Amino acid sequence: xxxxxxxxxxxxxxxxxxxxxxxxxxxxxxxxxxxxxxxxxxxxxxxxxxxxxxxxxxxxxxxxxxxxxxxxxxxxxxxxxxxxxxxxxxxxxxxxxxxxxxxxxxxxxxxxxxxxxxxxxxxxxxxxxxxxxxxxxxxxxxxxxxxxxxxxxxxxxxxxxxxxxxxxxxxxxxxxxxxxxxxxxxxxxxxxxxxxxxxxxxxx
Amino acid sequence: xxxxxxxxxxxxxxxxxxxxxxxxxxxxxxxxxxxxxxxxxxxxxxxxxxxxxxxxxxxxxxxxxxxxxxxxxxxxxxxxxxxxxxxxxxxxxxxxxxxxxxxxxxxxxxxxxxxxxxxxxxxxxxxxxxxxxxxxxxxxxxxxxxxxxxxxxxxxxxxxxxxxxxxxxxxxxxxxxxxxxxxxxxxxxxxxxxxxxxxxxxxx
DNA sequence: TTGAAAATATGATGATCATCATATAAATGA
DNA sequence: TCATTTATATGATGATCATCATATTTTCAA
Numbered sequence: 001x002x003x004x005x006x007x008x009x010x011x012x013x014x015x016x017x018x019x020x021x022x023x024x025x026x027x028x029x030x031x032x033x034x035x036x037x038x039x040x041x042x043x044x045x046x047x048x049x050x051x052x053x054x055x056x057x058x059x060x061x062x063x064x065x066x067x068x069x070x071x072x073x074x075x076x077x078x079x080x081x082x083x084x085x086x087x088x089x090x091x092x093x094x095x096x097x098x099x100x101x102x103x104x105x106x107x108x109x110x111x112x113x114x115x116x117x118x119x120x121x122x123x124x125x126x127x128x129x130x131x132x133x134x135x136x137x138x139x140x141x142x143x144x145x146x147x148x149x150x151x152x153x154x155x156x157x158x159x160x161x162x163x164x165x166x167x168x169x170x171x172x173x174x175x176x177x178x179x180x181x182x183x184x185x186x187x188x189x190x191x192x193x194x195x196x197x198x199x200x201x202x203x204x
Numbered sequence: 205x206x207x208x209x210x211x212x213x214x215x216x217x218x219x220x221x222x223x224x225x226x227x228x229x230x231x232x233x234x235x236x237x238x239x240x241x242x243x244x245x246x247x248x249x250x251x252x253x254x255x256x257x258x259x260x261x262x263x264x265x266x267x268x269x270x271x272x273x274x275x276x277x278x279x280x281x282x283x284x285x286x287x288x289x290x291x292x293x294x295x296x297x298x299x300x301x302x303x304x305x306x307x308x309x310x311x312x313x314x315x316x317x318x319x320x321x322x323x324x325x326x327x328x329x330x331x332x333x334x335x336x337x338x339x340x341x342x343x344x345x346x347x348x349x350x351x352x353x354x355x356x357x358x359x360x361x362x363x364x365x366x367x368x369x370x371x372x373x374x375x376x377x378x379x380x381x382x383x384x385x386x387x388x389x390x391x392x393x394x395x396x397x398x399x400x401x402x403x404x405x406x407x408x
Numbered sequence: 409t410t411g412a413a414a415a416t417a418t419g420a421t422g423a424t425c426a427t428c429a430t431a432t433a434a435a436t437g438a
Numbered sequence: 439t440c441a442t443t444t445a446t447a448t449g450a451t452g453a454t455c456a457t458c459a460t461a462t463t464t465t466c467a468a
Binding site: 036037039040112118119120121122123124125126127130133134136137140141160161162164165167168169170171172173175176178179180181182185188189191192193195196197200 | 240241243244316322323324325326327328329330331334337338340341344345364365366368369371372373374375376377379380382383384385386389392393395396397399400401404
């Protein structure tokens with residue numbers, strides 16, 4: 001990019017001012033879109049949240065659709081780190097139990113801007129711009145593989161099939177729990193799935 | 205409403221022209237919103253689909269939010285009929301198996317305007333106008349009770365807890381299957397949940 | 409310190425939207 | 439048939455939106 005250092009790849013991750021600003025816009029976008037969906041924030045409102053004005057947006061992203069795509073990616077990067085921490089840095093059974101309890105916790109229920117983006121975004125993924133939908137499905141696939149690996153370590157039969165089924169229940173339970181107007185009803189949904197997921201994985 | 209017949213409730217369901225038009229708008233709205241979400245169709249586009257022009261809308265609904273609320277209701281009425289047919293008009297085990305196979309069928313996957321509205325709408329329910337969110341949760345509660353009744357008839361322990369868990373998996377699996385860009389991957393999700401739901405309910 | 413380049417701000421454009429005021433057309437009771 | 443109500447259409451209003459053109463500020467090397 002710079003004329004002065006044409007071939008010099010940034011070895012020490014030289015984050016320029018622009019890169020930092022780009023990342024800040026993206027963080028705000030990811031947070032906002034977890035709460036209000038991909039169409040939930042306007043370019044102007046987003047830039048204001050990032051401490052900027054609307055005009056500069058197109059110096060950072062070629063279009064709003066491109067922002068959505070990058071923001072989806074960003075969300076899954078965060079989730080992936082949590083997922084890896086839970087599933088790899090422990091004994092398999094503890095990791096899976098911890099993941100279930102974290103994923104379906106009341107804290108995450110009340111904080112859609114943390115936790116996994118799948119429950120809020122799955123229902124609308126088919127309406128996303130195609131590139132964003134692709135990133136979304138990469139995130140789903142990663143989650144699925146990570147679960148399957150853990151289930152394989154647990155000696156469960158058909159780990160891939162089980163992983164798909166378990167992921168579906170995790171996503172559906174949190175989506176329904178967040179939809180509930182009555183907090184107690186939502187918590188019952190979470191409790192039920194926490195309990196029965198562990199039961200059927202032989203972890204209860 | 206009418207000055208001429210003040211106390212006469214319409215015993216023979218005398219559907220006036222206006223009532224029929226109202227119902228037509230609502231049907232179009234429900235179909236459109238299943239495909240594209242509650243914000244997916246404009247008032248003008250909706251009225252055109254119903255064969256009318258945009259101006260007449262406010263003779264039928266006080267606001268767009270009111271339309272969304274009624275449309276949510278309409279969707280669940282349709283689903284409820286299917287649900288009741290499946291779960292009550294058969295032997296319990298057959299009914300549950302049939303419901304699972306229907307709910308998670310590839311046909312329904314490809315036709316979001318049929319089938320249950322929960323997979324498409326759950327993720328965004330928290331962002332709905334409050335009245336619509338209430339109707340949505342009534343629909344969820346009805347579904348849950350119907351499943352619990354069937355599970356009780358099957359002699360399963362904790363039918364309420366199981367109903368919540370099963371509903372979560374049904375909703376999550378269809379949401380993820382519809383999100384998939386790759387049709388084969390989506391079908392694998394459906395197959396996995398069909399199989400494991402029956403297994404864990406002792407119906408395999 | 410200065411001047412070019414990069415980053416951000418200001419302001420405008422055309423599109424879409426929900427909503428409403430008012431005009432026309434259709435239905436209905438006399 | 440006529441008059442009145444009811445239903446629908448036309449057209450406008452103000453708001454919001456993505457996007458772009460251009461101006462201003464900031465950064466940083468010389």
